[in-house]
Amino acid sequence: MRKTNRFIVKSNLDKPTVVVGGEAAHQMRKVLYLQIGESVILPDGHGKEVVAEITDFIQDSVELRLGVVNEIKLSGRQVVLYCAILKHDNFEWAVQKATEVGVTSIIPIITERTIKTGLKYERLKKIIQESCEQCQRGVMPELHEIVRFEDAIKTAEGTKIIFEFDGEKLSNIKSDNAISIFVGPEGGWTQSEIKQAREAGFVVASLGDYILRGETAAVVGSWMVVNGNL
Numbered sequence: 001m002r003k004t005n006r007f008i009v010k011s012n013l014d015k016p017t018v019v020v021g022g023e024a025a026h027q028m029r030k031v032l033y034l035q036i037g038e039s040v041i042l043p044d045g046h047g048k049e050v051v052a053e054i055t056d057f058i059q060d061s062v063e064l065r066l067g068v069v070n071e072i073k074l075s076g077r078q079v080v081l082y083c084a085i086l087k088h089d090n091f092e093w094a095v096q097k098a099t100e101v102g103v104t105s106i107i108p109i110i111t112e113r114t115i116k117t118g119l120k121y122e123r124l125k126k127i128i129q130e131s132c133e134q135c136q137r138g139v140m141p142e143l144h145e146i147v148r149f150e151d152a153i154k155t156a157e158g159t160k161i162i163f164e165f166d167g168e169k170l171s172n173i174k175s176d177n178a179i180s181i182f183v184g185p186e187g188g189w190t191q192s193e194i195k196q197a198r199e200a201g202f203v204v205a206s207l208g209d210y211i212l213r214g215e216t217a218a219v220v221g222s223w224m225v226v227n228g229n230l
Contacts, residue, residue, distance in 0.1 A: 043138035084185035113187035156180035167204035
């Protein structure tokens with residue numbers, strides 16, 4: 001039995017029909033070869049979704065009849081990933097995988113050892129949307145503007161964790177439903193940053209016996225925290 005595919009749309013879901021174009025229409029028509037009468041799920045990316053039936057193909061678009069709009073049940077644990085901007089396409093990879101494992105928000109940060117300081121936001125938002133569709137996630141994580149480390153540690157909420165090789169085990173940490181996790185850049189955190197984090201109430205935690213690359217730490221840390229391994 002074929003799964004019901006999800007396509008995140010920005011259209012108003014509270015009306016009888018909707019016409020979908022762009023990449024979503026291309027996927028329905030040219031990649032999945034969906035037919036009139038087949039159903040898809042259309043989330044709005046912000047907590048609502050609807051089962052929709054394909055009723056017509058109009059040039060490069062797809063017309064769908066909308067059913068009843070439902071609220072998407074959210075996980076009780078809200079995890080915010082503060083990740084240092086990484087070189088090359090490593091930050092994009094971290095964002096893609098963190099989206100798949102279920103973080104609530106992603107906040108890029110600039111640290112003392114950050115080398116790359118700019119991001120292509122539209123590309124990152126597309127990566128997030130495609131990742132949500134691929135993993136059947138109906139609510140997209142929010143991508144925030146870049147903040148500096150010293151400002152980020154002041155605004156982080158809930159249980160605050162900064163990942164460092166020689167930190168304590170995650171399993172020893174008691175947590176709230178809101179958790180903020182911090183992942184450093186290629187060169188790691190400076191002693192000053194770890195000191196600032198401790199003074200701001202952070203727990204310094206380890207992800208195991210090996211030193212991980214920044215993008216790997218972002219994904220492993222996100223998965224462990226989202227799935228309650230603490």
